[in-house]
Amino acid sequence: MTQDNHHSIHTCDAIVIGGGLVGSAVAHGLAGQRLQVAVLDEGDVALRASRGNFGLVWVQGKGYGKADYARWSLGSTRLWPQLQATLLEESGIDVQLQQRGGFHICLSEAEVATRRERLHWLQQQVGAADYRYEFLDPQSVHEDLPGLGPEVRTVSYSPMDGHCNPLKLLRALHTANQRRGVRLHTRAGVQRIAHANGIFTVTGGSDQPRRWQAPRLVIAAGLGCQALAEQVGMFIPVRPNKGQVLITERLQPLLRMPTNYVRQTDEGTVQIGDSMEEAGLDDLVRVPVSAEIAARALRCFPALRNARLVRTWAALRIMTPDGFPIYQQSAACPGAFAVTCHSGVTLAAQHALTLAPWIAGGSEQPAIAAFSANRFTPDTPIARYGH
Ligand SMILES: Cc1cc2nc3c(=O)[nH]c(=O)nc-3n(C[C@H](O)[C@H](O)[C@H](O)COP(=O)(O)OP(=O)(O)OC[C@H]3O[C@@H](n4cnc5c(N)ncnc54)[C@H](O)[C@@H]3O)c2cc1C
Structure with a gap:
């Protein structure tokens, strides 16, 4: 990255707005494509899902009504060991990924019925060889889940699932990114984005306004995505x-x-x-x-x-209104992308290893057509937890 002191503009290959799990994973992948990357983050005042989540790297049950999401999540869990190994090597931090499988606990017959229907549909869509699960009697899982209560009706088990330590994941991404030359600017809440001659100029900062310029821009600012994306002609409802x-x-x-x-x-x-x-x-x-x-x-x-x-x-x-991710390039301002989802732990591997190379221009578009923002209008109703 170069800094023009006279005008105080930082120039680089790609600007990522948002230093949470999504922006950091994308930045990691962009830097892996040899791009010089600046990550701009609001800092401690921000609302940050990445510091308050449950840490599951999960597939079972996800994507009901949109099988592409199940496939995308499954693909991410398969890439996760590669991400974990790279982060360990580059940051020295073991994010404690465990992928021995996971259980969904059903406490009533109604929950069992819903679960059966959901997993059956997903398996039919994705294919039985890939989408694996079984329903098990609570007594039979005693070794893995000792002490299940008498109210537990049944559990569904899937070997596709797992978990990690999400705070270590965030820390590992930040550390590895630094090693890859990514510049993280905190207290850099972005207010304005301008686009001219294929270059984005981003203005932000809590003290003195600072400016960054790049031909690529990734808006991965969590709940801040909607307002920022509007400035580059995208409707990203979150x-x-x-x-x-x-x-x-x-x-x-x-x-x-x-x-x-x-x-x-x-x-x-x-x-x-x-x-x-x-x-x-x-x-x-x-x-x-x-x-x-x-x-x-x-x-x-x-x-x-x-x-x-x-x-x-x-x-x-x-x-988002239907609970599924949005991956969108702006038609009005090509080179600007919006990236947001509600499972940033699970999808970290896809974001770093599949999505970022495409954004960097180094690979074909992955199977993300189903996650275009064009499926939404201001009138799209909210589907309650349809993810
Ligand atoms: C209770 C809970 C449980 C969860 N459990 C799981 C789980 O088990 N598995 C899973 O995969 N996911 C889970 N998630 C979801 C996961 O935490 C999120 O998908 C992920 O953290 C989203 O990351 P993000 O980077 O998009 O957003 P955030 O972490 O919110 O980060 C957004 C960043 O953008 C920055 N920002 C915003 N506006 C601006 C601006 N104008 N300028 C500069 N920077 C800006 C902020 O500073 C912030 O750091 C859970 C979430 C919650 C809340």
Whole structure:
């Protein structure tokens, strides 16, 4: 990157707005294509899903009604070991990826029926050889999930699933990016984007306005995507969806594999979650919601009754109207891309290894046509958790 001191403009090959999991993964891949990359991030004042999530690298159940999303997620889990190895080598950080499989716990016959229908449809679409799952009796999974409660009707198991430590993932991406020469600018909230002669000029910064220029621009700013994308002629509708999480003290190794409601982290704590709530930009923890997710976790694992809770938080997911990702290049300003999704942990490998090379111009467009923003208009209704 060069800096023109006279005009105080930083020039580079690609600007990525947003230093969360999505922007950092894309920046990682762009730098892997030998592009000089600047990542601009708002900093600590920002709403950041990447610091408050559940850490699942998950496939089962995803993509109901849009099989391309199931395929895309599955593809990401297959690329994940490569991402993990690269991050370990370049950052020295082990993101604790475990892909032994995962369980979805059903607490009622109605939940079992919905689950069966959903997984059956997905398997038919994706193919039985690739999309693997089975329904298991709670007693038969005793070794992996000891202490399931009497209310558990059945569990669905899939070897496709896993989890990681999402904070280590973010840290590893930032560290590896630095090693690849990516410049991360914090306190760099972007206000304005201009486009002329194929070059984007981005103005931001919380103190003195700063400017960056590049022929490529990636808007990966989470809940900030919509307002920024408007400036380059794209309609990227996103809204917050709130999730609360509870963390217990560190416990002896208990759960060998993650479940949709409860997982034991590499550090021994048990993470309990996560709620889903349409609450606007409110990211405060609310006690009734905590009580609800704690009660559900106790129905799954009654022994957690004796575990002490040490932490809780709420964070905001980034949701499109149908819950599926958006990957879009601007028609009005070619070279500008919008990238957003609500499963930035699971999809980190696709973003770094498949999407970024395409954005960099080094590869054919991957199978992302289904994720074009053109499927939305301002009148598109919100599908509740259709992901
Ligand atoms: C409770 C919860 C549980 C979840 N569980 C999982 C899970 O198990 N598995 C999974 O795959 N995903 C999960 N997710 C989703 C995952 O956390 C998100 O998909 C991911 O973190 C999104 O990353 P992001 O970079 O798009 O957004 P964010 O982390 O929100 O980052 C956006 C960044 O953009 C920056 N920004 C915004 N506006 C501007 C601007 N104008 N200028 C400069 N910078 C700007 C902000 O500073 C911020 O750092 C969960 C999310 C939540 C909330």
